[in-house]
Amino acid sequence: MEIHIGNRVADVTLVSKEGNKVQLTIDGVPYDVDIVMAENGSCSILHDGQSYNAELIRKEGGKSYTVNAHYQSYNIDIIDSQAKYLRMRKGAEEKQQDKIVSPMPGKVVKVLVKEGDCLQAGDIVVVIEAMKMQSNYKVNSECVVKEILVKEGDSVNSNQVIMTLDVKKTDE
Known part of the structure; x- marks a missing residue:
């Protein structure tokens, strides 16, 4: 999942959890921590013999928090695979x-374009199956397929680039 901390974007993966002991990776770097959560939103984190305390305040929607730690406040947004998937499906609202x-691990079912193809907004470029569901990925503006980095049958990881595009500039 992605975690947005102000302007920083961190890729966080939960590797394992057993009781309070949590193994995770942040941008590929492994961390072993011991986390104790209190009902009031406070948490105590032990990492490499150091103790850290933080207060988590949940905002509306449940995927955003204000975290108070070390006399500073941080705005945190959690973008899990489902939220990322839904954002990709909306498509047209974003540039x-x-x-x-x-947006998540899956299998390439169909590649519907070739390198050099000119595309219009709404054209489907690839179909990916994830969690027993097939999803069409579309472009939302005029562009040209520059490079296709996968083929049908390939497995893809979360955040893996599938193809690159030359997007037509529209300064209107």
Whole structure:
């Protein structure tokens, strides 16, 4: 999942959890921590012999928090695979990026374009199956397929770039 901390985006993966002991990776770096949560939103974190205390205040929607620690406040937004998937499905409301990225692990079922193809907003470029559900990924503006980095049958990871695009600039 992605965690947005102000302007920073961290890729966080829960590796294992047994009681209070949690193994996770942050941007690929492994961490072993001991976390104790209190009902009032306070938590105590032990890592490498150091103790840290934080207060978590949940905002509306349940995926955003204010975290108070070390006399500072941080705004945190959690973008899990489902939220990322739904954001990708909405598509047209966001500016087209220069790449298509898989929001979660899955399998490439169909690649519907070739390198050099000119695409219009709404064109489907790839179909990916994840969690027994097939999803169509579309472009939301005029662009040209620059490079296709997967083929049908390939497994893809979360955040893996599937193809790159040359997006037509519209300064209107």
